[in-house]
Amino acid sequence: MSLASPALAESVCRGTIYLTFDTGSQSQAELVEQTLRRHHAHATFFLANEKTVKGDYTLDPSWAPFWKALRADGNAFGSHTFDHVYALRDLPDGRIEVRPQFGPEAGRKQAWTPQQYCEELRRVDARFQELTGAPLDPLWRAPGGKLTPGVQAAAKACGYAHVAWAPAGFSGDELPSEKVSNAALLKRALNGLKDGDIFMAHLGIWSRKDPWAPAVLDPLLTGLEQKGFCFATLREHPAYREQFMRHAPSPERGKS
Template sequence: MMLKIPLQRLSLIVTLCAAGIAAQAFGESAQAAQTDAGQCKGRIYLTFDTGSQSQAELIEQTLQRHHIKATFFLANEKTVNGDYSLDPAWAPFWKKLAAEGHAFGTHTFDHVYAVRDLPAGNIEVKPQFGANAGKKLDWTPAQYCSEMQRVAQRFKELTGKHLDPLWRAPGGKLTPNLLKAGQACGYAHVPWAPAGFSGDELPSDKWPNELLLRKALNGLKDGDIFLAHMGIWSRKDPWAPAVLEPLISGLEKKGFCFATLREHPAYSTVFGQTAEP
């Protein structure tokens, strides 16, 4: 005997069954996502400073392939293209990174090194680029703040986005007066973990990529901040093409996840702010 079901009721049954299947699939998907998150054995915070920009595209593509967000510290450095990293020609690249959810801090516009502290809170500095490149200058904290904010201004012009309230002193050279200047300017300074120094600035004949990869894989632990550059002029055997992909894959196999410094516990208090001029 064939059971006759009214068409409207049959349609309702089909709809409810489909909804049930979809809900079950969504639940299983959410549960899988939670399981994946629960399997994360620690977080590594990848950071990249500007440089020759010879590896900029490779770094972006590698991070995108692995669905990783990183933090970039920007200075207006000379690039392999013959221009500078914060020139308008680089706007599409920075816009793309911003759209992908990466974080950004200032590395001072002219990549200004701190030399030493001076009386009355001043700092002796030495810009690498710009009109005063190679000169030693006596700067007030306000002058150093203005230099950091130049990056924020240019980043807003190039991307329409605000810079994050983070900065990194070029060369990692940080003096007491310089630290105070950055804090007064509204920026939290970001160093890196001892195991987080990629070594990409070191001569490749003495520090081959295989050694640097092994050092990073063996040394990095939960919460470490890792530092590399977007291209180094002096290194003959570039770091990123040989090390970045196997480093990320190796850390993923160990159960590590990755995040920007927006999620780092040490910097959580500065967010909710933007580093505006």
């Protein structure tokens, strides 16, 4: 929750906002971490192995301390597909046409079986366990939010629930800053977010010239707190509680 005392939070919280962040260029990663910690706010992070402004990739060993620190703070983590794979369409033979953004097949259309898509989601889980000693939560988010019935069925079959975002929860950090200012994005979020909404932003966007997080994140959390909102991970979201009960990791799987 966003307030340090659970008893106090219960008495003053008028609603809950579920903050989520997808990997990206990572240009704002440390700032996001610091801002969340300052507000005692928890969030859910969706991880793909994306190229960063440091010249490495988000799931390289160099990022292990960052993910470990976020985990220690009580945040949740889901899969965003390892190579940030866009789903394009379902094929007549039961396979799925996809296009990875990173990895050896970057930019090339592929025809995957449902099992191959499942394995792509699980690659993130395996790497996260290597880096942190803990498994992912049973959640995923499709790159670009692009879904097909085949992709949804494949992910569900291997134990992942998809997480989208509320209309008011679109941060707009992917929009061109010369057309949509940070001030406008902040105002829209503060005016539009309501109890139970899932909010989505990134840990850095390559194309936005005026970065979103430095100008928006801290005043957004402050403004939401002033309205009586608290923050929680998707582990506490009513729509995903049953998912966590069904797919709770064994004690052995989560050992560090």
